[in-house]
Structures are given as structure tokens and as C-alpha cells.
Amino acid sequence: MDTLPTPLREISERHLAALQEAGAVPEDDRIATTLSRVVAASDFVAQAVAEREPGLLHDLADSGDLFTAYGETGHRQRLRALLDQTADEAGLYRALRRFRRREMVRIAYRSLAGWAGLEETLEETSDLAEASIDLTLDWLHRALAERWGTPRGPDGDPQHLVVLGMGKLGGRELNFSSDIDLIFAFPETGETDGNRPRSNDEFFVKLGRQLIGALSEITPDGQPYRVDMRLRPNGDAGPLALPFSAVETYYESQGREWERYAMIKARCVGGDYAAGDELTRSLRPFVYRRYLDYGALEQIREMKAMIAREVQRRGTARNIKTGLGGIREVEFVAQAFQLIRGGREPRLRSRRLMTTLETIAEQQLLPEHAVDELRSGYRFLRQAENAVQMLADEQSHTVPEDPVLRARVALGAGHLDADAFEAELEQVRRHTHDHFEQVFAAPQAEDSEDAEDPAELVWNGHLDTDEAGERLRALGFPDPEQLARRLERLREGAEVRALSARGRHRLDRLVPLVINACVRARRPELALTRVLDLIETVARRTAYLALLVEHPMALSQLVQLCDGSAWVARFLTAHPLLLDELLDPRTLYEPLGRDALEADLDTRLRRIAADDLEQQMEALRQFKQANQLKVAAADVSGAAPLMVVSDYLTQLAEVALERAVVVCREHLVHRHGRPMCTDGGERREAGFAVAGYGKLGGLELGYGSDLDLVFLHDSRGEAQHTDGERSVDNQVFFARLAQRVVHVLNTVTPGGIVYEVDTRLRPSGNAGLMSTTLDAFRQYQREGAWTWEHQALVRARAVAGDPGPRETFEQIRAEVLCQGRDTGSLRESVRSMRERQRKEKGSRKTGRFDLKNDRGGLTDIEFLVQFGVLNAAHDHPELTRYPDNIRLLRQLVQAGRLAEADANRLAGAYRAYRRRVHQLALQDQDAVLDSEELQDERAAVTAIWERIMEG
Structure with missing residues (x-):
């Protein structure tokens, strides 16, 4: 006690007197030499023992638990022994709260006494929370199943809830007094096997509510945890528990970028662990992409801006979590590398921040000294955060300004000298923020050259619409006014205004290059409009802009493809990852044959673990899209x-x-x-x-x-x-x-x-x-x-x-x-089916011809072929050899079932129709023409149909 500063000594003496009066201090030299320091740093420990449970320190000392690190299963073993003796829900609540108080006093004591390092404290805090979640859930599940029956899937397998722990709980890095962020899910829909079956949805929502209540309700024995469910699909508006299929569908179809960030640390912390691991594996493609994730760069910059706005709004300069140089900045540095590169590098997928920093250093993604400072700074900040929270078991991240309280926090973090602690804290935060800025600060735009390139003058906004139109007309665009307005909409649009300095600089370099490249296109205005649509879509993913700026060949191929096809332009806009494919024109225009396709896909799949179905699915997508x-x-x-x-x-x-x-x-x-x-x-x-x-x-x-x-x-x-x-x-x-x-x-x-x-x-x-x-x-x-x-x-x-x-x-x-069929009955069945299709799908607009569905169109030819095969195959089994219409028309002629002239007319019309359908598809247009186009082909098909099918 003599080593404590005077204000802290007075606090310690007051707490010690209360403890002695309550008979709460065991006779143990190890406690005698540390208790004054512990209670000087923690009202929580002193009050929990003196006021709530005077026998607590005796129990911890006599059992030896106070002097021992538990390991990963220690809390689970001890809590299970308690809950096995619990007969009702009231007993469950009481046992859980008293156990949590006992173990949190133990964890705090060991940390404040200097017996446990930071890693042990974080891991044991996390393990205590996980054991509380899992064993409480198991107790509640058994109790509810006794009332409602066991929930089962469609195949009869029993179902159990899966609890995903998010954030620091998922990473086994939980701070001392923290919310626990959870997501509930279950494998399959179904119902319970009780006398009055309930749906699995109802069972698990009920079970989830019971678990939240057991963990978070405040009773005379306290509150174990604050439970936050807002990270679940659709947040507070979503169901409390969802089947895996709905969870997967949500993240596949609606998952947002910030949810990718949140899912990095997701881990099963309760219920069916095997199913939970399967669920997290299924969600891995949502979090980690198998390529350098250009899309993540946009989110990284938005996250940085969000942090800055939060600090400014709250004025939390002393907040060691969200303030400048705080814990969040270290976490963000690590997790940003995970989002960008984790798809390619499995070692970056660790849920543990320190492990991720080690991988970043090993791969030289940051200088070694930067990683060392981030690592040591993170440890210092987390130790200080725990000291703040151990003071009163409150969820705070702010070092108090009051000198006495600040000295108590310093002591809890291992520093007797509060001024020295404050100085080191400021240095750590300064270094952390410097590294954060090095990684994420928006780069300064280079000074633009004073060039008289007309395309640059058009884009930079210094010309009015008429002047811009004249410049575009001089470049060779026939309708320059419309293009000038389109460029202005892009330049002044929200997407461009939201760009970082680097993103805007890249865009300002790219657009003039695009304008000049489109001048040489067959349809300059169409090509430019389509490329601008793509640019507008990917503008904030500035890595794509950089790719096109830095690779003129890729830009040239992009313009050529957009000039030739609206479908290709839309396809690239929807899948901008494929812009990488434009880098090498030697392979771009050479589709792979069957053997090469098989080899390409096999190579992609070999890189993926055999049990990783989600990444195999992603490999199939990328294979299909690229080819x-x-x-x-x-x-x-x-x-x-x-x-x-x-x-x-x-x-x-x-x-x-x-x-x-x-x-x-x-x-x-x-x-x-x-x-x-x-x-x-x-x-x-x-x-x-x-x-x-x-x-x-x-x-x-x-x-x-x-x-x-x-x-x-x-x-x-x-x-x-x-x-x-x-x-x-x-x-x-x-x-x-x-x-x-x-x-x-x-x-x-x-x-x-x-x-x-x-x-x-x-x-x-x-x-x-x-x-x-x-x-x-x-x-x-x-x-x-x-x-x-x-x-x-x-x-x-x-x-x-x-x-x-x-x-x-x-x-x-x-x-x-080859079955024998009555020709008349067959003809009537085929004809009536075709008439029904025409009524349902045919064009209803005068002067328009639906190439597929109208009379004389593609489907008439297909039905004629199908009628011919079904009518003749009994006598001519060779008609079953091929499935395609052109060869079947030829075989019908050979079988004597179709006149050669009719077959030629039908084949010619079929090719012409397919060619036009294909051309229209490439331009993203429906297969509908002006009725005057292809009149001869339509008349020929109609005549043959009427002669054969309507007789």
C-alpha cells in the first residue's frame, strides 16, 4: 500500500476496511500483498466482495481458482457443474448471475494484480461469455423441448439453435465490460415432434428470447451481459432466428458492405457447433472474394470517413476506442487488409487481430516497424480499456479527466505514475493514427497539365453546354449536345461528388481518354454512352478506374466491346471484375474449346479446399463469366x-x-x-x-x-x-x-x-x-x-x-x-398447344412481329420439326439421333417425310430468325421486329405450317 499514490491509498484503505469488517479477506500472503492495489483500481471488485458476497475471495482462494489460469474449458466445466444441479428457470438465472460475478471478480483480480497478461484476460473474458451462452442455451433447449417436443428437420434429424458471436466475442478478444453481439440461426425448417407440433421457426424464436432474457435481464443478482441482436439479417426488423437457407440468401442477395466487415469475426459460440461452422463456411464467399477485392476499397474509405465523423460528432478525444489513434483504427487497418486480400490469402482470414497483424508483417503488406508499433499500441490500448471498465464494471472507453480516476485507470493498466501513463497513451495514439493515415488517407491529386486537349476541356466543366457541344462535334460526334449533357450529368452526379481526391483524380484522367477512344468507334456516341454508364456504376470503386487509366489496351478493348454490343456493356457493368480480362487481347478474342474449358475450371477448383462448397460455387461463377x-x-x-x-x-x-x-x-x-x-x-x-x-x-x-x-x-x-x-x-x-x-x-x-x-x-x-x-x-x-x-x-x-x-x-x-402414334391425334395435340402458346405469348401490337411466338416464327418451325419426328420416328429411328432443328430438318427430308424445298425454306428462315434474335440480344433488345422485316421468311413458314398442320 505504501507504493500507491496518496489519493489511491485513501481509496484502498476505505475499501480494505469494508472488506475486513465483512470478513471477506482470506488469510493468504498472495492476497495480502495484492489486495490493496486491486481495490485501489477497482470499485467493482471491492463492492462485489464486501457488499454482495463476502465469502467470494475465500472461495476463490480455497479452491485455488484465483491463482490459476483456467484454459479454454475451465469456465465451461465449472458452470456445467452448477447448471446440472439447477431445477428451474429462477435457479438458472440465479446460478448464472452469481457465477458471472465470481468469475469476473477472479478475472479482474488476476489482471489488476499482474498475475494475468492481456491475452489471458481477453480470452478468459470471452470464454466465460461463450460458456454462459452455450450452457444456458443447452439448459433452456432441454426445458423447452420437454414442453413442445424436439424440433426436427424434413428428414427427421433433430435441430439445434446456432448462436454466432460477432465482433470481439467471435475473435476471443472480448473486453471486460462489453455488449455481446449475437446472431441466431438454425439449420432447416420443420416442426417439433410434440403432441402439439410447433414450427421450428416458432421454437427457435422462443428459445432465442429465453436465452436473451437469461443473459440480460436485471435481477437482484445483477445482469450477466447486455445482448445486442442488431447485426442479424435485416437488424431489428428481421426475425430473431432464421434457417440457414434464409441467412445465406440474405447475405447473397442483400448483404451490405458493412456486413462483410462485421462477419469477419463471426464464430459459433453456442448450440450446434458443427452446424455453426458449416454456416460460417457457407458465408465465407460473402466476406472474402477470390480476387483482389476492388469493391472493398470503396468501403474502406467510407469507414474511414465514418470514424472521423463519429469522433467529431461525439467530441470523444479521450475515447480510446473510437478516438484518433484508438483501438478501432488498429482493428480497421487489420480488417481492411483482410477484406481486400483475404480471398487470395487464407492466412489473412484469422478472427484474431494479433494473428492478422503478424500475417500482414510476414507478407510485407506494411513495413515491419509499422506493424510492431500497431501491435504494441493495440496491447497498450486494450489494457487501458480493460482498466477503465474494471473500475466499475461499466461499458466505457474513455479515460477519465478527473485526476484521481485517471490515476486509478493508470494503476489498473499497470502504471503507478499517471503522468507517465498519459504521456505514453498520447504517444501510442499518435503513432497509431499516423499508420492509419498512411494506409487510408486520401491521396492528393497531382497537378494537372495545362493541355489544350478538347476532350479534357469538355470534361473539366470550364465550358458551357454549347461550347462543349462544339468541341465534341469537332471531335466527330454527330449529336454533341446530348453527349455534353450526359457528361455534365456524370460530372455533377452524386457518385462523382462522393469520390475521394484520388478517385476524382483518376476519373478526371480517365474520361478524356474514353472520349478520345470512342471517336474511333463505329458508333462513337453509342460507344461513349455505354462506357460512361459503366464508369458511373463503378466510379467509386476507384481501382477499376486506375486499371483503365494505367492500361490503354484494356480501355481500347472496353470501347470496342461496348461499341459492338449493349449486352456486353451491361455484362461488364454488372461484373466489373471482368475488366481484368481486357488486359490481354490475345486471349480475350479466343474462346476456349471443350478440353481447355475443362482444364481452366479444374485449375480454379484445385485451389479450393474440397469441403469449401461456397468457394467452389464462386469459382464456377467466375469461370462462366470470364469465358x-x-x-x-x-x-x-x-x-x-x-x-x-x-x-x-x-x-x-x-x-x-x-x-x-x-x-x-x-x-x-x-x-x-x-x-x-x-x-x-x-x-x-x-x-x-x-x-x-x-x-x-x-x-x-x-x-x-x-x-x-x-x-x-x-x-x-x-x-x-x-x-x-x-x-x-x-x-x-x-x-x-x-x-x-x-x-x-x-x-x-x-x-x-x-x-x-x-x-x-x-x-x-x-x-x-x-x-x-x-x-x-x-x-x-x-x-x-x-x-x-x-x-x-x-x-x-x-x-x-x-x-x-x-x-x-x-x-x-x-x-x-419411336412409339407409334395416330397422325391425326398427334397433329391436333401439337396444333392446339401451338395455338394456346400464340394466344398467351404472341405479340399484341399491330405492325410488330415476335420472332419467337407469332405465327410464322421460330416456334412454328420447332413445332413442325417436333411433329415430324414424333410422327415418323416409328418408321425412321434415325430421327432420334440428333436434337437440333437444322439436322432434324435434313433427316426428315432423307426419311421422305418433308419436301426438300420446304426443309430448305424452314432451315433458311430458322437461321435468319436465330441470327436476328441473337443480334437483338446483343443489343439488349426484345426479339420483336417491325412486321415488314423478314416478310418472305414469315410467309413461307406460315404457308408450310398451314399445309402440314391445318391441312
């Missing part, structure tokens, strides 16, 4: 004719689909084992196949085409189940496989989707099984299918999966198409 851009570039440049473009796009879809099947099957086999069956006395593995219908089946995919898919398997006989420990019926296995394939291809993420998938052509449509046995498929096609389903089968083929089932599908297809 689709190459096809479009070759198309726009004239390097690839229409039929070849369709072949490329079809091969791209097939490769993506094949790998999706392989990836999804491997995941399910790992979980459930291989699907086995006993067929004819022989035990074998059941196979799986995917049939492609429509444009995929007919080798006619376009840029925005859906994939019409039917999933099949050849499981039959006895013992149809998987051979793993978590065995499931083969039908369940293949249904899940089909669902996963659709999910992988169809799920919307920030990176887009792979393909839209339509499964309505499966037997019985949406009411049918997701995956059907080949035997059931054969029976349905023979006995239950409608004529239109047989028509669809004409343009179907096996496109992915195992060789055996694929071959069987082709056999079934041939069998069904």
Missing part, C-alpha cells in the same frame, strides 16, 4: 459465326454443369457414403445423370439462356441406401444431389449466378421428384406424359453425369420418340 465474355468478344468482333457461338456457349454450360455435379456429389458422398443398390443379385453403386432440354439440349444456347434440366438415377432393386455412417435412402441422396446442383448453379451471390435453372420439365413438373429413377422416367414417358412432353424430348440429350445412366436416358428417349 462467356471471351465468347461475346469473339462474337462482337466477327471472329465467331452464330452457330459456333452457340456451340461455345453450350460447351461452357456443359462443363460448368458437369463439374457442379462432381462437386456436389463429392460433398454428399463425404457426408453419407456412396449410393448403393442390389440389382440382379449384384451390389453396385447407383449412377446419376442430367438431361438437358430446350436450348441446351438443342445446342442453341444464347447469352442469357436458362438451363432446362431433368435429373435421373439408376438405383433399383434391394437395399437402396448409402454406405456411410450417416446412411440415407438413395432417393433422398439423389434428391439432395439434384437440389445441390440447382443451388450451386442458381443461387444469387454478390458475384452473380452461374445459370438460371428450370426443372419444370421433370416428370409431373413441380409436383414431381427432383431426381427420378430411370425406370420411373421410362414408365412416365410411356404411360403418363403429355404430347408436349414428348415434343420436349425431341430436343433433349444427356449432358452430364455417369456414362451408364446417360446411355440409358438416350435409349429411353429413342424408345419413346
Whole structure:
């Protein structure tokens, strides 16, 4: 006590007297030599013992807990022993609060006595909170399940809540008196198995509310934790607990940039840990991108501005969390590198800040001395923060201005000299803020050259609209006034006004380059308008602007592609990551063949852990988008004719689909084992196949085409189940496989989707099984299918999966198409279906011709071919060989079922229609023409239709 400053000695003596009077001080030399220092720094410890529980220090000393580091499971073991003896909810509340008080006194005492370092204090504070969450949840779950029954998923598996701990709790870096930020989720929808079943949603929302109450309600025994649920999807407006699928969909479709930042530290801290780990893995692509994340740069600058505004608004100069040079700035430096580079570097994905700083140093992302100062500064600031909060167990981050209180905080942080502590605090904050500014300060724009480039004069705003128009006309733009107004809207728009100095400087350099590049385009004004639309979309992601400024070749390719196609311009605007593909024109205009596509995708997937389905999905997206851009570039440049473009796009879809099947099957086999069956006395593995219908089946995919898919398997006989420990019926296995394939291809993420998938052509449509046995498929096609389903089968083929089932599908297809049919009945079915389609989808505008749906259009040709095949295949099985219309027209002629002149007219019209549909799609226009265009083709098709189908 003699070493304490006088004001602190007086506080200590007062607390010691109260403790002695309460009989709260055990006879232990270790306590005798440290207690005066501890109570001088903490009213919380002194009052918790003297006023609330005089036997507390005796208990901690006698048990030895006060003198021992628990390790990660210490709190859990001790709390479980207490809760196992708890019979009711009141007892739960009492036990939890008394346990928390005991352990927080112990943690504070060990820290203030100098027996525990910062890491131990942060970890034990976090472990105490996690044990309280998990074991309380377990108690409450059992109690609620006794009343309502056990919640179960669709397959009967019991369900448990998953509690995600966010922020410092997730990183095991929780400060002494902190809120705990939580998110609740559960694996699947379903219902409880009680006498009066409740939905899983109702069960887990109720359980979540009970958990929040147990953790946060204030009772005579105190309040364990303040619980904050605002980080959950949709915040306070969202449900308290959501199924995993809804959580994933939210982050994939609605997740905002700040939520990526928040999810960096997300970790399961209660409930079903295995499912929680699966959920966080599923959300990893939302947080970490597999490329240098240009989009994160925008958010980093906004975060910096937000910090500055917060400090200015609150006037919190002494706040060691949010003030200049405070804890948040260190965290932001580390987490910014995680957001930008974590997709490429797994070691940057640590939830622990100190580990992240070590990786930043190892990879030389910051100078070693800067990382050393950030690391030591962070430790100092966190020690001071804990000292502030241990003073009274209050959530404060501000070092008091009162000299006595400041001296007590200094003592709690390990400093007897308050002035020395204050001086070091200021130095730490100054160095921290300097490093923060080095990383994030907006750069100064370079002095612009005094050039008389007309494009620069037009852009810089020094000319009025008329003058700008004259300059643009001189450059070669036919309608300069409209362009001048478009440039002015961009220059004065909100997106540009919000740019940093560096971003605005880059934009000011880029736009004149774009104007000059568009002068050389075939349609200068159209090219410039489209490029400006893209720039406006990505303007605040200044890394993209830098890419175009620093790589003239990339800018040149961008202008050429936007000049040639509105679709390509929109595609690049939607996926600006693909601007990287413009850097090398040698590869940009050479779409990959089938073997090269497979090698490209395999290389991308090999970089990803086998169990990381989310990153595999992202790799599929990037693969599809990058290679689709190459096809479009070759198309726009004239390097690839229409039929070849369709072949490329079809091969791209097939490769993506094949790998999706392989990836999804491997995941399910790992979980459930291989699907086995006993067929004819022989035990074998059941196979799986995917049939492609429509444009995929007919080798006619376009840029925005859906994939019409039917999933099949050849499981039959006895013992149809998987051979793993978590065995499931083969039908369940293949249904899940089909669902996963659709999910992988169809799920919307920030990176887009792979393909839209339509499964309505499966037997019985949406009411049918997701995956059907080949035997059931054969029976349905023979006995239950409608004529239109047989028509669809004409343009179907096996496109992915195992060789055996694929071959069987082709056999079934041939069998069904070769069935004998009454010509009159068939003609009437096909004709009536076509009439119904015309009424539903045809153009209703006079003078317009819908290329696909109007009389004489594409669908008339397709229906004529399908009628011809279904009518003649019984006598001419060779008609089942091909699924595409052009070759089928040729075969119908060879079979004597179509006049050669009619076939030539239909083939010519079909090619002309497809060419126009394709051209319109590239310009982002509907497949509708003025009725005077293609009149001869339309008249020919109509005449042939009327002669064959209406007789």
C-alpha cells in the first residue's frame, strides 16, 4: 500500500476496511500483498466482495481458482457443474448471475494484480461469455423441448439453435465490460415432434428470447451481459432466428458492405457447433472474394470517413476506442487488409487481430516497424480499456479527466505514475493514427497539365453546354449536345461528388481518354454512352478506374466491346471484375474449346479446399463469366459465326454443369457414403445423370439462356441406401444431389449466378421428384406424359453425369420418340398447344412481329420439326439421333417425310430468325421486329405450317 499514490491509498484503505469488517479477506500472503492495489483500481471488485458476497475471495482462494489460469474449458466445466444441479428457470438465472460475478471478480483480480497478461484476460473474458451462452442455451433447449417436443428437420434429424458471436466475442478478444453481439440461426425448417407440433421457426424464436432474457435481464443478482441482436439479417426488423437457407440468401442477395466487415469475426459460440461452422463456411464467399477485392476499397474509405465523423460528432478525444489513434483504427487497418486480400490469402482470414497483424508483417503488406508499433499500441490500448471498465464494471472507453480516476485507470493498466501513463497513451495514439493515415488517407491529386486537349476541356466543366457541344462535334460526334449533357450529368452526379481526391483524380484522367477512344468507334456516341454508364456504376470503386487509366489496351478493348454490343456493356457493368480480362487481347478474342474449358475450371477448383462448397460455387461463377465474355468478344468482333457461338456457349454450360455435379456429389458422398443398390443379385453403386432440354439440349444456347434440366438415377432393386455412417435412402441422396446442383448453379451471390435453372420439365413438373429413377422416367414417358412432353424430348440429350445412366436416358428417349402414334391425334395435340402458346405469348401490337411466338416464327418451325419426328420416328429411328432443328430438318427430308424445298425454306428462315434474335440480344433488345422485316421468311413458314398442320 505504501507504493500507491496518496489519493489511491485513501481509496484502498476505505475499501480494505469494508472488506475486513465483512470478513471477506482470506488469510493468504498472495492476497495480502495484492489486495490493496486491486481495490485501489477497482470499485467493482471491492463492492462485489464486501457488499454482495463476502465469502467470494475465500472461495476463490480455497479452491485455488484465483491463482490459476483456467484454459479454454475451465469456465465451461465449472458452470456445467452448477447448471446440472439447477431445477428451474429462477435457479438458472440465479446460478448464472452469481457465477458471472465470481468469475469476473477472479478475472479482474488476476489482471489488476499482474498475475494475468492481456491475452489471458481477453480470452478468459470471452470464454466465460461463450460458456454462459452455450450452457444456458443447452439448459433452456432441454426445458423447452420437454414442453413442445424436439424440433426436427424434413428428414427427421433433430435441430439445434446456432448462436454466432460477432465482433470481439467471435475473435476471443472480448473486453471486460462489453455488449455481446449475437446472431441466431438454425439449420432447416420443420416442426417439433410434440403432441402439439410447433414450427421450428416458432421454437427457435422462443428459445432465442429465453436465452436473451437469461443473459440480460436485471435481477437482484445483477445482469450477466447486455445482448445486442442488431447485426442479424435485416437488424431489428428481421426475425430473431432464421434457417440457414434464409441467412445465406440474405447475405447473397442483400448483404451490405458493412456486413462483410462485421462477419469477419463471426464464430459459433453456442448450440450446434458443427452446424455453426458449416454456416460460417457457407458465408465465407460473402466476406472474402477470390480476387483482389476492388469493391472493398470503396468501403474502406467510407469507414474511414465514418470514424472521423463519429469522433467529431461525439467530441470523444479521450475515447480510446473510437478516438484518433484508438483501438478501432488498429482493428480497421487489420480488417481492411483482410477484406481486400483475404480471398487470395487464407492466412489473412484469422478472427484474431494479433494473428492478422503478424500475417500482414510476414507478407510485407506494411513495413515491419509499422506493424510492431500497431501491435504494441493495440496491447497498450486494450489494457487501458480493460482498466477503465474494471473500475466499475461499466461499458466505457474513455479515460477519465478527473485526476484521481485517471490515476486509478493508470494503476489498473499497470502504471503507478499517471503522468507517465498519459504521456505514453498520447504517444501510442499518435503513432497509431499516423499508420492509419498512411494506409487510408486520401491521396492528393497531382497537378494537372495545362493541355489544350478538347476532350479534357469538355470534361473539366470550364465550358458551357454549347461550347462543349462544339468541341465534341469537332471531335466527330454527330449529336454533341446530348453527349455534353450526359457528361455534365456524370460530372455533377452524386457518385462523382462522393469520390475521394484520388478517385476524382483518376476519373478526371480517365474520361478524356474514353472520349478520345470512342471517336474511333463505329458508333462513337453509342460507344461513349455505354462506357460512361459503366464508369458511373463503378466510379467509386476507384481501382477499376486506375486499371483503365494505367492500361490503354484494356480501355481500347472496353470501347470496342461496348461499341459492338449493349449486352456486353451491361455484362461488364454488372461484373466489373471482368475488366481484368481486357488486359490481354490475345486471349480475350479466343474462346476456349471443350478440353481447355475443362482444364481452366479444374485449375480454379484445385485451389479450393474440397469441403469449401461456397468457394467452389464462386469459382464456377467466375469461370462462366470470364469465358462467356471471351465468347461475346469473339462474337462482337466477327471472329465467331452464330452457330459456333452457340456451340461455345453450350460447351461452357456443359462443363460448368458437369463439374457442379462432381462437386456436389463429392460433398454428399463425404457426408453419407456412396449410393448403393442390389440389382440382379449384384451390389453396385447407383449412377446419376442430367438431361438437358430446350436450348441446351438443342445446342442453341444464347447469352442469357436458362438451363432446362431433368435429373435421373439408376438405383433399383434391394437395399437402396448409402454406405456411410450417416446412411440415407438413395432417393433422398439423389434428391439432395439434384437440389445441390440447382443451388450451386442458381443461387444469387454478390458475384452473380452461374445459370438460371428450370426443372419444370421433370416428370409431373413441380409436383414431381427432383431426381427420378430411370425406370420411373421410362414408365412416365410411356404411360403418363403429355404430347408436349414428348415434343420436349425431341430436343433433349444427356449432358452430364455417369456414362451408364446417360446411355440409358438416350435409349429411353429413342424408345419413346419411336412409339407409334395416330397422325391425326398427334397433329391436333401439337396444333392446339401451338395455338394456346400464340394466344398467351404472341405479340399484341399491330405492325410488330415476335420472332419467337407469332405465327410464322421460330416456334412454328420447332413445332413442325417436333411433329415430324414424333410422327415418323416409328418408321425412321434415325430421327432420334440428333436434337437440333437444322439436322432434324435434313433427316426428315432423307426419311421422305418433308419436301426438300420446304426443309430448305424452314432451315433458311430458322437461321435468319436465330441470327436476328441473337443480334437483338446483343443489343439488349426484345426479339420483336417491325412486321415488314423478314416478310418472305414469315410467309413461307406460315404457308408450310398451314399445309402440314391445318391441312
